Amino acid sequence: MRLDVVSIFPEYLAALDVSLVGKAAKSGLLDVHLHDLRDWTHDRHRTVDDTPYGGGAGMVMKPEPWGQALDALAPADGPTQPRLIVPTPAGRPFTQELAYELAAEPWLAFACGRYEGIDARVASYAAERMRVDEVSIGDYVLNGGEVAVLVMVEAVARLLPGVIGNPESLAEESHSGDGLLEYPVYTKPPAWRGYDVPEVLLSGNHGLIAEWRHEQSVRRTAERRPDLLAAWGDVLSDQDGAEGVR
Numbered sequence: 475m476r477l478d479v480v481s482i483f484p485e486y487l488a489a490l491d492v493s494l495v496g497k498a499a500k501s502g503l504l505d506v507h508l509h510d511l512r513d514w515t516h517d518r519h520r521t522v523d524d525t526p527y528g529g530g531a532g533m534v535m536k537p538e539p540w541g542q543a544l545d546a547l548a549p550a551d552g553p554t555q556p557r558l559i560v561p562t563p564a565g566r567p568f569t570q571e572l573a574y575e576l577a578a579e580p581w582l583a584f585a586c587g588r589y590e591g592i593d594a595r596v597a598s599y600a601a602e603r604m605r606v607d608e609v610s611i612g613d614y615v616l617n618g619g620e621v622a623v624l625v626m627v628e629a630v631a632r633l634l635p636g637v638i639g640n641p642e643s644l645a646e647e648s649h650s651g652d653g654l655l656e657y658p659v660y661t662k663p664p665a666w667r668g669y670d671v672p673e674v675l676l677s678g679n680h681g682l683i684a685e686w687r688h689e690q691s692v693r694r695t696a697e698r699r700p701d702l703l704a705a706w707g708d709v710l711s712d713q714d715g716a717e718g719v720r
């Protein structure tokens with residue numbers, strides 16, 4: 475997968491060089507290209523923003539640098555086009571499902587907005603030749619799209635074949651597989667500061683363990699994300715699951 479990220483702070487994306495994503499890049503599974511939007515400005519101050527039409531606080535990112543950046547990294551007459559992702563609080567929710575969808579793309583480009591956002595005509599211009607998704611990682615406002623790109627790239631890159639050691643672990647994660655939250659996990663020692671590992675996990679009875687884990691997933695989902703339980707009719711009795719789990 476090729477990844478292009480355009481930002482006025484490309485150094486913000488240096489985290490893509492480390493850990494899992496960095497290893498994927500070094501192994502050739504990811505081909506990451508960071509671009510400074512100001513490389514497509516032509517004035518002495520390398521201006522990328524201006525006041526908003528219609529008034530209002532803040533500044534808006536000018537369309538010209540973005541248009542030239544897109545034309546440079548994905549020429550209109552090129553053989554293929556990227557799927558353009560624009561992080562914005564006004565976007566569609568970024569979900570595990572969308573992460574899987576994006577992981578199947580051969581080429582992703584991310585446009586990191588700053589200030590009050592990017593002139594809306596940029597997305598319209600890009601949509602003439604590439605798929606454009608305005609995507610939000612959550613209902614909160616950041617100072618720019620760079621942090622959201624780091625979140626989305628990590629969520630997508632780890633789904634690429636060969637990036638994580640044991641792909642089986644993907645199947646049981648929160649928001650994957652059955653759509654429930656992941657069950658609580660434990661490791662040695664069996665007793666720690668007055669807290670014991672649930673006996674069932676020490677039993678070696680895989681059927682009981684699977685049943686307990688599912689019940690814990692349903693309990694956690696019911697307590698923390700009842701909105702995700704719509705697909706499940708499970709009714710948990712009070713005595714089920716670990717006490718005090720939140």
Ligand SMILES: NC(=S)c1ccno1
Pocket residue numbers: 561562563609610611612613614615616617618619622
């Ligand atoms: N919630 C998102 S993705 C965002 C981008 C910029 N500010 O918030």
